[in-house]
Amino acid sequence: MSESTPYRVLARKYRPQRFSELIGQDAMVQTLGNAIRRGRLAHAFLLTGVRGVGKTSTARLIAKALNCIGPDGQGGPTIDPCGVCEPCVAIAEGRHIDVIEMDAASHTGVDDMREIIEASRLAAFSARYKIYIIDEVHMLSKNAFNALLKTLEEPPAHVKFLLATTELAKVPVTVLSRCQRFDLRRIPADLLAEHFAHVVAAEGVAAEAEALALIARAAEGSARDGLSILDQAIAHGAMDGGAAEGVTAPAVREMLGLSDRGAVRRLFALLLEGDAVAALARLREQYDLGVEPAALFRGLLEVVHGVTRAKSGGADDPAQSVEEREALADWASRMGHATLHRLWQLLLKGLEEVQSSPLVIEAAEMALLRLIHAADMPDPGELLRRLAAGQPVAPAAAPATPVAPTPAETPSYPVDFRALHDLLEACGQHRLALLLHDKTELVRYAPPVLSLRSTALPADLAKTLREATGLAWEVRFDEGGEAVPSLLRQEEALKSEDRARVLAEPVVAAALEEFPDAELSEVRSG
Template structure:
């Protein structure tokens, strides 16, 4: 009798675990891991402690802020029994008991998730209505999580109203939606509503840094900041971008770099945008067109360039009104915004916004986007040489001819011979007088209190109110006269008096000296009602 051996199938190597994308792998499992929603967590924690739990919760917010994750966390919090099986509802579910693990793995029989986008009809809701009458099998509460609830039909919403009004004590409803305005008011009034906010960029940056470290990937802080800005407050969107960036860095054999992320997303370089914005302010048309073409050659969408310029104008305006800077902004961007906010007036900023906004719309609808973007930038540069409508009305009221106030320079200022630069405010006023700009010369005499004058740079005191767009108009006039770009700004600090204040002080001192002379003093003593009249101080023009 021969022995036989049943060898069976050869041992198989263990199957590698399927890769999970970062957005799923790092989905929050506790409320402490839910970033940017502290107010909601505190409110829910207080409700659990005081046993004031609503029977229906509505979670609303933009994509990727954690609505479905929060719904699952609430299901875990209300059904957790603790490691010893004796616990009750808690804002800190243990994560180790059977209900917590089953809910986290999506296999709990009493936690039913439904996608309203694919179950929109009254028939689907009727199944829920029939099932709520039966008690939970093993959990404390039977939970119904309905995602994108706004997709339900009107009959479905109507069929749900009565159950929402008086649900059984063992049932809780958790609704999630991105479009809360599409939900009937009758449903809203029966739910406890939580508005999940967009996650701030700085918190997203910190979160992405933690995820990158956990994945063993190096990432530049600027790269993470770019990803956070592109995510627009959505953790899921940001993690998807980070996933792609890590894969790209792996192919390149290096860290997640800012330039690679910028190229991957088609984003404009912030430094290039700041340089382009400066060219627009200086009226440098060839430089602006070349900078735009350089961005276009790198694959940046022309509409994206216009959008970045709009963001820059908005940021300058916020800096001008004193809004705190975004912590994610680099130091050089803050310095540029501070400098521009001190130089540019509100009328010019509003005009830039309107011109760029119009250009953005034209580029979006244009058959030739890059050409439309170039024309939009040229329109901005041309409009920057025109006076403000209020100033134009003032000039016309003062008798200035319209042609003289709106015409562009006859020749390119760059082609004009460079004049000797003034070194004092008095010389500056005289230069403007000689260039047939008497109105601007008078404004210089009346308002310019210099803090630093090192031509072609002039910093004047901001303590005394200045006319709207004064620094811009003065800079454009001096560029046309001298052929050089002038940097004119305002600042706080000790400053010299203006020419008008100096002349007035000299006149007052000379008048006081005349009044103190023996002859005049004796005459005033003999005639107490007498006055010194007709006294003027001749302005020096040297």
């Protein structure tokens, strides 16, 4: 390339010029080809998909396919435009007068639509069809959409509308119903890596297969994003050693802030082994190399996902190395689904904390430690199995401080405390029942004699009891005798015993040890 020739970025230089050059959109190309061959062309097409999958490029290819006249000037619409006739060349260069491209993000108003509607009534100047390509059509205002509806439904025979959008949900259903819709899929990573290999070969740049696989993963299904990253990687590789340095995997990892997948697997193994010291050292090592903790957690999530897919019999990822597949298969044979799901949830929570914490590396360390400790816990199914077999369910630990009273500590009362329940039932809804329940400590119950210890009861209790129950009672207040606690205190003691018994259950104790912020809010009897 001469110094006077401006540099064209790879995303523009390698924009598809034929339908055969579209990556990963075979179904759409086949449907469109059948429509062209049979003369069943819609008057409006809607192209949807994530950024960079080729929506605008596809729209231009459709424009070429509809207006191509062939090298001899006698051709008709074709799925394989020649690329050499005047319409094909002019459309490819973006200068055809009958192919009008509009960015809806900057032309959102109803007046812009009125201009299109008025112009669409005029015949094409030189092409077979006058074509309007409206990109990011979801950005149009409500009034602009309404103005376009009638023309979309019944356009002049010489007009075709090609609409493109990344946010299909924002396009009114009235517009969707008037268009033939094509969903452009995310491009698989293996196809992207293969495409990038062709690009670097055409550019005369050496590139490692692993480096191209990393770029393909980072592109997340977008050819344009991937080519932009590849452009940057080529420049990055040339910084230290010229163009001959090429694109290497370590350089791409450094550029993107990615962790070595092997390092991630080694860290994952340390987490499963419960080696906290080594795991934290590995984390710090990656951090010092410039790897963001969030990227490391995403790598760990990918490992868990890969192990789960391997365990479920999912297809192999073509971007994975042989060593990685073997490691995932080995873990899959030794880990249960419940453990994998728990690891996934813990890593997700850790990623959220790392992304939101002002202390990034500290949050990452705490999240890894939590994961290591949780790895010692058996899954719920294993816990039930151990309980049924009478086996211990929690890791060995120092004896905990007893939280429940021992049987020897349970008080033994000198009287039948159930007797006061009978008296309360006899009182019914009388206000005295509440006082007897909450405030009365019973010393002796031998009807009609009632010996109590309480200062909250009325002095004329015998009279009040006779009114409430119809029986004559002799009430004595004995402050020196041994008394049974009030019914209220007894009920509270029973609740405390139930709570202590639940807290002492091995499953609950193990759960609270793992999640120290958790609390037992309520104990319900079965």
